Amino acid sequence: MSLDPQLFGEIDPPQRLLMGPGPINAHPRVLRAMSADLLGQFDPEMTGFMNQVMALYRQIFGTQNKWTMLVDGTARAGIEAALVSLVAPGDVVLVVNFGRFGLLLTEILQRIGAIIETVEAPWGEVVPMERIAEAIARCHPKIVATIHGDTSTTMAQPLEGFGELCRRAGALSYVDATATIGGMELAADRWDVDVVTGGLQKCLGGPSGSAPITISDRAAEHIGKRRHVEQGIRVAGTVDGAGPRIGSNYFDLAMIMDYWSEKRLNHHTEATSMLYAARECARIALGEGLEARYARHASAGRAMTAGLRAMGLTVFGDDRYRMTNVTGVYIPAGVDGEAVRGAMRELFEIEIGTAFGPLQGKIWRIGAMGYNAMKHKVLLTLAALESCLVMQGFALPMGAAVPAAIAAWEA
Known part of the structure; x- marks a missing residue:
């Protein structure tokens, strides 16, 4: 029995903002x-x-x-x-x-x-x-x-x-x-x-x-x-x-x-x-300039980290050696990490990452790199995460993440 190709339709993926550890949205x-x-x-x-x-x-x-x-x-x-x-x-x-x-x-x-x-x-x-x-x-x-x-x-x-x-x-x-x-x-x-x-x-x-x-x-x-x-x-x-x-x-x-x-x-x-x-x-x-590009990634990572901390979350790892483009953050106690990731994806079309090995189920990995290392994309991600955490019953200082991220970006 032959398969009707129309059953599958033309590829038309959702326009997701990929803010995990990679891959990210292509330029x-x-x-x-x-x-x-x-x-x-x-x-x-x-x-x-x-x-x-x-x-x-x-x-x-x-x-x-x-x-x-x-x-x-x-x-x-x-x-x-x-x-x-x-x-x-x-x-x-x-x-x-x-x-x-x-x-x-x-x-x-x-x-x-x-x-x-x-x-x-x-x-x-x-x-x-x-x-x-x-x-x-x-x-x-x-x-x-x-x-x-x-x-x-x-x-x-x-x-x-x-x-x-x-x-x-x-x-x-x-x-x-x-x-x-x-x-x-x-x-x-x-x-x-x-x-x-x-x-x-x-x-x-x-x-x-x-x-x-x-x-x-x-x-x-x-x-x-x-x-x-x-x-x-x-x-x-x-x-x-x-x-x-x-x-x-x-x-x-x-x-x-x-x-x-x-x-x-x-x-x-x-x-x-x-x-x-x-x-x-x-x-x-090279058109952007490598030094300017590295600085942009550093600003994005600094802003993401500041916004997460302003929510009352604990950032994973040693600050001295943190990558500029990916930030690990502990999933708060009592919060279903996969439910939050699902809500981010389904309600806001934003993807954040899970973790491997000993960190699986313990941290999220949130990226801001390449075409996505932009101020507005960092702010959208933080605002969406804040909302999804509140829906999970996590008490946090509402509205604190975005201003903290803006200040850190411009520091």
Whole structure:
């Protein structure tokens, strides 16, 4: 029996204001860019756009790295490409773990067959640099991997001196900046880190599906050596044993780098519309000015935090290391957190986030980033949350949140 396509109708999603930890509403300019005509992957116009993307994202990452490009796939595709291409089975990798996404790094590394060491902080804190140094001295890793901003805990790991620490120990460094790229400063060169990956769907104000990445010359050399060893293994026919073979074709950065190089060696069919989106995300960010953009995100985070506290709510985590774009707040005792989220969505068309792991059911995560890091969107979210809490019977000082947020924004 055939299915009538009219049963489903045309896609017409509600116009929700996405004020969770991401994804967020895409900038209209990005959506318009995605509607442009497709091109063949080796069309000179297309390869010209690829070169423009590389130049734009060097500024976004704060780097001069030649190898600055896109991995087709969500932000996790960039994470996996970095780890699969850097790490061989049996390599010792130190993971700086202070939340759910540090745990994600360990999950991917387990699949690769790495020997995983960790240096950890409780959720809501970050790992001091001296403890990272101690862990490096203890386990002598080949790679040290960390998250910059972990949206599960809303904390941002300080990275000044991180890359230098790794290099002095002869280790490569990897940073996942999915949650901070375009909203908090990235300084790949000044931090002296080797590989940084990101995504579009948070502070850059685009859709999920493209992962910007930058790779230092040192890391590129390491990736190239792994390729030569793997090719030697294949020629010798020794496919049954050790050997630092790259376990993925799609996420093999050496092959992706060939595709983005002047050689244009075929690897995959480029996700053209996503490349247009990534290009426009970067153009918008650089057009605004990175310093102004970081300041806007800081104002939005400061206003959100002040408004939540003015309601009598308790903000989660260490204020010194709070991400500017996501705020965690405890669900008050006696309040049904999911009922509040449902009312926010159904009555106000506003989405706020739930939490992971040990924080599940204990906090909400409220974002203000990218196209949504705007004063009026923060104020609408706070006013709606205030109303939904009152409907749940929570006593609060009515009308206090918005004035507090306005004052904090302008501070």
